[in-house]
Amino acid sequence: MAFRHAISQFPGGSSRRRILSSAVALTVITTGVTVAVHTAPAQAATDSFTCTGPAVFFNSTTAGTLARRTYSTPGRDGGTFSAATNVGFSGWQSYGRLLGGPNGRVYGIKSNGLTRFRWTGSNWEQVDGKIDWLISSSFQSYAGASYRDKITVDEIGDFYLIDGNGKLRWYRFDESTRTWAISGRVLDTGWERFNLLVAAGPGVLYTRHTDGRLFRHHYDPVSQRWISRDRLVGSTSWSGFAKGLFSAGGDTLFGIQADGDLFQYRYREDNQTWDLVADQIGNGWGAFPNVFTTTDTCRQGANAGPPRPSTPVQADAPVAVMQAPAATTALGTLEFAYTDNNGGLRHGRAKPDELGFIQWSSAPGFEAYTGKPALVADAQDRVNLLAHEATTSDVRSLTQKTPAMPDWNPWLVLGGAMKSEPAVVRLSDNSLAVFAYDANGSLWSRRQDGSTGDLLPWTSLGGSGFAGNPVVVANADGVATILATTGTGEVRSATWRAGALTSGWVGLGGTGFTGAPATALLPGYRVMVFARNTDGTVKTQLRNIDGTWPGTWTAIGDGSITPDGSPSALLSPTTGRVWVFVRATDGSIHRSRQTAAGSTTWTTWGPVSSGETYPTDPTTFTWQNSGGQQIGFVTRTVNSAIRLYAADETADASAARSNRTATADPTFTRHDIPAPPRR
Template sequence: MQPRTVAGASPEAGQWFKVRGPLVGGQVIAAGKTLTVKVTGKAGMPATGVASVAINIAANGRTGDGTGQLIAYPSGVAMPDTTTIRFRKSFYNQNLVFLKVGSDGNVKLTNDSSSDVLVYADAHGYTTSAPGATAGPTFFPLKPERIGQVSVPANGSVLVAPLGKAGVPSGGVSDVLFTMSGRSATAGKLIVYPSDGSLPTDTNLDYGLNLLVQNQVIGRLGADGKFKITNNGAKAVTVSLDAAGYFATPTAAVRGSTVEPITPSRLVNDARVPAGGTYTVAPLGQGGVPASGVSGVYLNITNVHFDGSGVLRVYPSGTTPSETHAVTFQAAMAYSGAIPAKLGADGKVTILNAGSSEIRLWVDQFAYYKTPTTGCSGTAAPARAKAVADPEPYNPTTVFQASPAAVGSQGILEFAYTDGIGRLMHGRADPASLGSLQWTPIHGQEGYYGQPALAEQADGRLNVLAHNLSGDVWSRTQATKDPAAWGDWVDVQKPMGSTVTAARQDDALDAFAVDGGGSLWALPQYAANDPYKGWIDLGVAGLSTSTAPLAVPVADGLRLFFLDTSGTWRTALYARGTVSNCASLSDPGFSGNASVVTYPGSRLRIFVRGADGHVLTKTQDGSGTFPPAWEQVGDLIAAGSPSALVSPRSGKTEVVVRGTDDRIYSTGETVQGTGEWRAWVDAQPDASVPATDPTAFQYVGTGGPTWSYVFRTINQEMRLYWPEGETARLKASPPAFKGRALPKPPPAR
């Protein structure tokens, strides 16, 4: 099957575009004077529509004591009381900031000191004030984590592979934003650029004088996902690389934040922070930053340290700091360093003084990261919160056929369910020998409830998601596919009210659940085979927690189906972390789970249990719209939720459901695609009593493509049934079913 590719993000204001080139080429700014710097039309930037520039400034004091500060700000406004870079004699300090551009396309650099200063400034990228012709990357701030330390040889280079490290996904990344810090007694320069690019003429970090120095760097990745660091110095130098964010490509699995520049403003003015102490910054609602809808802010931090040296660590409030460098400092010197700061759950940022004595602290903000709108407009009735449930012994079984481990082989059938005491059972069977089914308890020391979700990673390893008795969804992925061996359980750490489902968008998996308050959330992989990063609120409220959302791959994303608290079926399109095209499909009063089949052209047919117990269906038309009216599928009154599929043998849609007499009944189309249904018939050739709703599934066996359904009895024993003599020519005649008991699960211990 050809993989689907969801359309990339549309052009939007605030998206990122990479350039690199000079803006100021070694110019002296006299004490107290201001230099106007033209930005638009320079260094590869457009002549109009530039909202902000990522400007890397290098400054060296020339007269007097050689110390002071530069203040950078957009033209057309009064000089703010902020700091952009502190400078000194005999050494170039560097700082990269995202700076708002004035309406005339200029920015200003004011030398707010009594010493002349020599300045270089280079553009390292820009954002737009309006949607451009093409979409650009969007930004994800990260809690700072160390990518690693590298030794860059004298007059040599080293390659760095940041993907999959320090919170950076393993794909869908154009640039990584990180702090580079190091120390050397010998002077030199470090230059960062793509692995397949040419050596630029500017510098990312000057080092020497045995000073611990740092600068924020935007590392553009080459086609191999790496960037290069070149050392223009006579001795090797070791540097630490601490990721603080990354830019996601327009085709990444999840869309990030846009960059919204503001006129620089002061948040903290000369605060005292003791050794080992912390200071909490609250940027929301301050200096042009909105009170909500913000994922992070771009801060510039200035400090003075009177005794010894050390580092400041910046991290989301409510989290634990990592061994990273945000701003370094030396005794009796003022330092400035910029960093994108991810906000904590309370909207705040913590700064830790990891030095040995008290510091004085100033904090300014230059931009914020606007969280993308995830949901559809409109509101729903408020939901009722649901407490975490006890184990549910008779939830349906999840079944699918894994991809073949080798060319010419058949994929293994994978089964999963939870039982009444919280065990999570995983079964594997050769489709040519269903009696080979082997059950393995994979719950470890934890307990689970509800129907688990099974999905395949892009590399073929199986992933299971299940609802832990603690309330959180937990994830476990095979360490190896063949031989099959499980890795560790991972708690995704957010309580959910409904059980969880999963589906694939491009090469990445996305899971969905409803929280206890009735809001719909997505749990995405940000790149193929990556761990799940964290839940995203999709902005859809008022949903039932008794019904799991359903996700179906379509050409332009994932089509979601969910039931609200009034019993109304609703739908929306999910793509790259957001939902759109929200619509209601039914009147109130419905219950149970939906089943959806996919026809060529990504046309969907949904089956549900109506308020009166009849099975109802409706199909999208050629424009993708569901009609207002439901069609009733025969006269059977169902006790459970239907399970439907397209028979790979006949091409007809088949449906099974549990009746009020605890028997499984079957119907199907008389002719392909007509929606004309055979009479319901008993589909059990034995006297087994189902304790769960049936699960119908397609698979490839020794005789070719076919389908079956399974249910479990009151003793958790699995029964499997399959149609015989099914052809496309049969009309009113139903297929004959045969069945068998599958091997029993191991006894509880």
């Protein structure tokens, strides 16, 4: 198809305006469109809506031309249209769907895919000598009647669409590299209930339910959070806009009814009310196959993203450790990750029988990280490493390209603007979920779309004032138990499933707790929690079989040490006893354990570290080598050298020790893990 630039007059539409001003809640019914309108707060915030100029309207015709005109006051009452000029002479009827984008961009969809144009104000920009730039051979289905209203472009040029499975997907095309920087990332599921999608700001999405109701959603593409979702902003009969809805940005909406009447609306996020409702600005628009506007003319200042907390590099952060899934007949490697005192992120991999040899690597890039990273294996047995970026407070993720192989996929930025380190858990259905606190100490989570899909955006779980880092334990049926410490020293718990809390926050009783809790998961999915108290003890509590908490704490060990860091706990896979390790004020590592599986009696604190002292809290884990099951922990010296303390609790060794007294312990052997090379 050849495109020729031509200028000619095009008939304009009539204009009549209607502005809403009411002191009470009401419902406006105009030409078959019913919109729920809510009373603004008595002291509503100052309206931060601005536009850079008139809204630029385009429309195609059945004859194949494309016309352009402007509307003087988008989102405000009292505007008029300019005379239309023809900016496309022929061929535009071949596009089943035309969409506006920012800065004069126009996107057309037909059988060969998605084409990009850009009107500069006087002519069409040329790329490689052509005005039509095919940027994707996909998206063809969105040219047809079934899907044409399920794709949109927002104020910053991001694409959003609802696919055939009802998933909301996000795309971003980088014109400088000519690549899709974000290509179909899933943001939500269950959107098959909507038959229309339109963006009205960066990540601000309006959807029309199949029953005609209008909903507003706000996804922040920078922090990747759902700021709000599924907010009902219009009652039934938005289906009256048979020709669809479009926007000039800033929460403006324009809609064309079946009879060709054109209306405009504007919503305010700051007070959650409609500022402009059913303002008819034209008629006779029904004959045009496609009508759309440039999407970045107007802005809504209230649509700002969340604040970014200060997250400086944490000195002497703990080490993350896990055993990767076994590869064929070989035992899984031990995976180590930590951030050094300069913010460098280090990852190491060692065979479980060859701890004197370790393959170290630095994370790609030069970003600085803080706190303890998180390690988890996904459903494909790939190791995933999540880290907290110090400069931006965002969470980033690395995933192995292939299980048991050293290569990583590129970094995936998960956003967040989070105060805490991320906690990640593999659920019973093999999907992953990530948790973190924001600047206000509120808890957010990202859950995976199935066991192989994307991590969906951050969703608020509420609460406030949480300190330290969340602790998450996987239970049955895709459920997770969350444990958190408040800034006032209380430990609280909640139950999570499928992206939401299924129970409110419950206090476990007592105060004076500090640092992150530790947990051990007992048979029957009973969670045993440990926390350090300011009275110089480590205390424990075991959840009841019915899922409730007793509300009383019991101190473990004795008064021979003063704990200084956060405890770490494990359940021995061989003896069924729970072990707790903690760093004392002198930097030594001590342990206490149950005298028998299920016992409420604990041994006295005993030293584990062999003369060395450590500034870093221990991280416990269990693993298997050729000798059987092992228990132990890792820590770091003042020089960032890693120490691994291991004990053999295989069935044979336990049987050999059965004739000893109940307080006899296995010997913990220190392994000096070779230090990584200097960066």
